Amino acid sequence: MKGYTYRTGDSEPSTHLPLWEALVTDSVGDVIEFWGFKRNHGRVWALLYIRREPMNARQIQEDLELSKGAVSMISRDLEQWNVVSRVRHPGSSAWHFVAEVDFMEMITHVLQEREGELIRRVSTDLKDAEKLARESKEVEQETLDRIKRMRTLAGLMQQALDIFMKTARLDVSDTRDLL
Amino acid sequence: MKGYTYRTGDSEPSTHLPLWEALVTDSVGDVIEFWGFKRNHGRVWALLYIRREPMNARQIQEDLELSKGAVSMISRDLEQWNVVSRVRHPGSSAWHFVAEVDFMEMITHVLQEREGELIRRVSTDLKDAEKLARESKEVEQETLDRIKRMRTLAGLMQQALDIFMKTARLDVSDTRDLL
DNA sequence: CCGTAAGTTCACGAGGTTTTGAACACCTAT
DNA sequence: ATAGGTGTTCAAAACCTCGTGAACTTACGG
Known part of the structure; x- marks a missing residue:
């Protein structure tokens, strides 16, 4: 950590x-x-x-x-x-x-990049994993489902982070006017 | 082998x-x-x-x-x-x-704690700082305002994170039903 | 109980990141 | 041009965190 x-x-x-x-x-x-x-x-x-x-x-x-x-x-x-x-x-x-006064901008900007990169990589890896697992018989359906579930989870994470960053930025520009 | x-x-x-x-x-x-x-x-x-x-x-x-x-x-x-x-x-x-299936729970839970701890400390430190600055004359009003602004910013951060975590959890339990 | 396997703990080291400071490059004013 | 203060770079040092594995403790089965 x-x-x-x-x-x-x-x-x-x-x-x-x-x-x-x-x-x-x-x-x-x-x-x-x-x-x-x-x-x-x-x-x-x-x-x-x-x-x-x-x-x-x-x-x-x-x-x-x-x-x-x-x-x-x-x-x-x-x-x-x-x-x-x-x-x-x-x-x-x-x-x-x-x-400069807007450093929340910076946080969200850099987070945006880092997070984007990560999610992109994870998504393709999981997609590959699913494909491979499917090809190599022996893997039960439920397992395939679990991989798929993780994929949607990655997507949701991105979404959630986006929302977070938008509200953060919004809140702060509010604050900026306030001064 | x-x-x-x-x-x-x-x-x-x-x-x-x-x-x-x-x-x-x-x-x-x-x-x-x-x-x-x-x-x-x-x-x-x-x-x-x-x-x-x-x-x-x-x-x-x-x-x-x-x-x-x-x-x-x-x-x-x-x-x-x-x-x-x-x-x-x-x-x-x-x-x-x-x-267990709900590991988003875990993320939000632990983040909650860590983040709470951090925000708590920062808030009291900034409060102290403001008080001290005010006591030691020589500090202009605008400067005091800036400290205050940082305080509200800390609050907003907490709020934003809370929102993020709530939506994350929500989205994930949706997903969970889905399976 | 004892012997063995399972589980925990912890000092240490490997690996990675941040900071340092000395050498170097760059200005600017004269 | 040049002296002197400013700014940058980068290899080495300091630092921090994590995983390791040997020593130890615990639990089980016989």
Whole structure:
């Protein structure tokens, strides 16, 4: 099972960040990790989101206690997913980052892909399995039925996930207006 | 009876199981893994499900090429989740396992718990964060709003997941009647 | 009871993923 | 052009999770 289970005991949140900021960034980190992203994707986005002004890589690195390389890679990811954008800040030669507000978009988007890929593969494999089982006599009807049942189940799963993602996105854009 | 089979190349599914069975068990393994369980949870359950008759640990171990210990632990988990039950088989001193049909139940159940735990923690952390931020002046209103927004977002997430799980369960029990 | 087979537990290691940091490449301002 | 700060890459390190198998415990049959 993935990492969303626990945070180590007392979990002293990052040292020199105000406690409340640490709580926010870590929370978002945990949630995002639940969805199969890296914890630090969430932490970086959250930091940018509550700071509300462009930050350069160096500040992020210090505040979240990450390495140079990590910040570079994480922010590239976030940028690619359009939840963070990179801007020039007057009076500085460094890039600065700002948070976009719709990160639910990102979650649903990436989930969409991952899930699609999975379901596609499973569906064809099960179809093959059914065909093979049917050819090799000796397999009872009830067994064939069970394979078929699993196939419809895969379909239902996809459907359900789609619904989930649609409502999620809907709910969040509602929220966005709200602010 | 050493294994002479040595297949290079792509994705050779477990060797001595009929190909179609391997396809089925591996597929279920992949799906279940997506949901944050172990791959072998899915494989064991699927094997029992298609075989349709009680199997003892030894058979499972051989068919899926697992270790003694693994089979023991995996089947304990499955049993705890009520997707497999342990029965006495006449004429044998060993326990035998059979698959229950509703494993969507299990997914939703366990997800329910894990997700609940997570959301609960995140909610209180964000509540604390908001309180702290408010106390330490210097924090602008807009920032407070953003924290609040994240809180409602956590709530929405929970809600969405609930909906998803309900529909999933519903769809599946439909399917169950269907057989 | 005893002997044997079945079942459980757990320290360890293999395998996989994330982070690090040093080397390298790229800008920008002078 | 070039110096110095910025940004990226990637091999190695740290980390985490799972499966293994030997040691142990339990249960059954005789």
